[in-house]
Amino acid sequence: MNDVWIDGSEQISFLGVGASALALANGDDAAARWECAFPWIGPSPEFEFDRITGLGESPATRQMDGLAKYVVACSSMLLKSREADPGHEADVGIVLGSAFGCTHSNHAFIEELVSNGPRRTSPTIFRNTVSNAAAGHMATTFGIRGSNTVLNSGMVSGAQALAYASDLIREGRCATILAGAVDCVSEPIRARFLAQSGRIRQSRVPLIDGACIFSLRASQATTSSWRVTGYSMAFISRDDWQSGMWRVIDQAIRSSGDAVEEVDALQIHTDFGLLWIRTDPSERLEDVCQDLARDVGPGPHVENTAVPSTLGLADSLRLLAGEAASKIFLRRITERRTDSAKPRAFVFVAIGADGNAVALVFKGIPNGRKDA
Amino acid sequence: MKQRVVITGMGVICSAGASVDEFDTSLRANCSGIKDVTLFDTSQFAYRSMGEIAGVVSRYEGLDRASELALRAAESAVDDAGAEEVERFRTRTGVALGTTCGGVTSHELHVRRQRAAKDVAPECLDEVPFHAMSGHIARRFRLGGPVATITIACASGSNAIGYASDLVRNGKAEIMLAGGSDCVSAFTFSGFTSLRAMTRDACRPFDKGRTGIALGEGAAVVVLEAADRAIRRGARIHAEILGHGFCNDAYHSTSPDPSGRGMLKTVHDALASAGIGPDQVDYINAHGTGTTANDDMELAAYGALLGDRSARVPVTSQKAMIGHTLGAAGAIELVATVLALKGQYVPATLNSCNPPDESRFDIVPNKSRGARLKYALCCNAGFAGHNAAVLLGRFDAQPGNDASETARH
Secondary structure, eight states: OOOOEEEEEEEEETTEESTHHHHHOOHHHHHHHHHHHTTEEOOOTTOOHHHHHOOOSOHHHHTOOHHHHHHHHHHHHHHHHTTOOTTSGGGEEEEEEOSSTTHHHHHHHHHHHHHHOTTSOOHHHHHTOSTTHHHHHHHHHHTOOSOEEEEOOGGGHHHHHHHHHHHHHHTTSOSEEEEEEEEOOOHHHHHHHHHHHHHOOSOOOOEEOEEEEEEEESSOOSTTOEEEEEEEEEEOOGGGHHHHHHHHHHHHHHHHTOOGGGEEEEEEESSSEEEEEOOOTTOOHHHHHHHHHHHHOSOOOOOOOSHHHHHHHHHHHHHHTTOOOOOTTEEEEOOOOSSOOOOSEEEEEEEOTTSEEEEEEEEOOGGGOOOO | OOOOEEEEEEEEEETTBSSHHHHHHHHHHTOOOOEEOOSSOOTTSSOOEEBOOTTOOOSSTTOOHHHHHHHHHHHHHHHHHOHHHHHHTGGGEEEEEEOSSTTHHHHHHHHHHHHTTOOOOHHHHHTSSTTHHHHHHHHHTTOOSOEEEEOOGGGHHHHHHHHHHHHHHTTSOSEEEEEEEEOOOHHHHHHHHHTTOBOSSOOOTTOTTOOOBOBBOEEEEEEEEEHHHHHHTTOOOOEEEEEEEEEEOOSOSSSOOTTOHHHHHHHHHHHHHHTOOGGGOOEEEOOOOSOHHHHHHHHHHHHHHHGGGTTTSBEEOOHHHHOBOGGGHHHHHHHHHHHHHHHTEEOOBTTOSSOTTTTTOBOOBSSOEEOOOSEEEEEEEOGGGEEEEEEEEOOOOOTTOOOOGGGGO
């Protein structure tokens, strides 16, 4: 069984373009922009597809919709920055998660259908009315011929994609996988979001478009990598919220082979996150979990895209590694530690509006040394 | 420790049968469910037939038709596997469904209502996201395990079943309900017409005179669990899921790589994950859409896989019987493959009067027949270059266990 290493991540969102934008983002500014943009915020003006990818106006790029452009551009940056070699194309895989998939292209096609009649619809738009079109464009653009799939499981889709990608690498099906979240919302999704927001005054995080893609690989590339050591998935009912939350976390830790006591950081993330970092060695993780689960609450929650929780994960991995991070999605962080040691293990839980949950366990490398 | 994964429950609803028994009868008797469309106005289309399911009266208010079909298939599958067992282990039972269009019928209704300046029902919008149908099943059975929706176009159903088998094999779930569902609407009819992919006469998979696809609708769900626990509880085991593969051919947004390289890798991955050689494959239930591009691609792949055994291994398609059911195709056709393994027969490829290069491939034209089958592949290909394959086998219990379904047939 292979170890699974995170080799890097890139993002495109309202925060800017590239992972470095997470470091430069200012939480207060972003909150103000959210408020102005509500109920939807697209990528920053820095997102220029041609400039990022250098693909120009080819027939292939003309066929890409917004979803495909986000993820192709994000992957392009990731492949360049990691100097990943897609030459071993059959060993490289793609696992994408998207809360709403191709609903924006579906909407464009339906608008045509209703306006022009069934005989006057566009084959170009119809080609993008499958949620895997974006993953297909990635494969074609970069010549990636390995395992390739797409999960449309709501807000947790990015976390599910990372979980499945980790399995595929662990089992030796792929040596490298590009995995993460992408979303590009449409009018009905915005209308639904507004209707939910009117009923549920819990969060002012708008629907967020963009992409956040990780590179996972079977071999360690840098000394500061995180490993994905385990995960679990569960559908948590409101009646069983706190114990259900603990169950999914406990199962994830067991699957990683780590001890509960080794977990020094826990984040529970809907469209916003609550992050706990251990300060007191005697604190019990189960008690912490109960506190966070109670504070997040069983919902109902407003259903955002899969991007906020995946960006939130990328940001927290930076924060916990001692790198600059935006902390933009974190509603609360418990006391910050004063020492610079990384946590031994970090559990990240993404929760969907419907109670769908994915818990991922990450293990760091203390102070840049190779883990024993 | 890795678990062997078996199928202990099946449910299906499609134009060739509203139950597994009805579907089995149609497969054996070569009956097609394709007929004139009644669900929507087809007067503007050249071809007006499809695999429509007649007489679906909604049991669940406000649900998209695709979710309705998925729920019915899931209910049948759970009944078949033992509803008490699923209830008893519901916190460790999950669902993985594949779909191409999801709630697009509800989406279309939303737009039409908006255009008519009517209020949009909020529950109609709740059916739009793809994950709505998996959520309905999870709530219907109060499941607490993994819940996921896979969308790789027409390979979604088989990929969802492969994904679910991984979750059981790796101990992430005790029981998984897995399958696919899609329904046909003006949306899909118009879309495939715009691509000029629709046939103008009849769907004729692998036939020299094939002209395109006929659409269909339906759903199938299978219940997966570890072989050990199925034997322990005395469950009826329909078949074993030995392995699966899925990849992208990185060729074109709608056209498959004509060399068949992507499908060949997918099938090789499925076989490798099971430790089975190509020489052990007894039957291939192919995607076989009836388009020139797809069928040529598949035959290139299977020719490369089977070599000089190409003429001896049946390669068939169910598309002329049930239509192209999109995201449900992989799941419904997997049930057909399981029925073939159980019943030791090969379902026919209907409407195929002029098979391509008869000396090279046995497409079992028009009439099903008996066969000795142990290992069978169920293969699907989708838009954007995605392929998925599931390797199924008749279940052989460990020596000393006599709960094997093998002994009963």
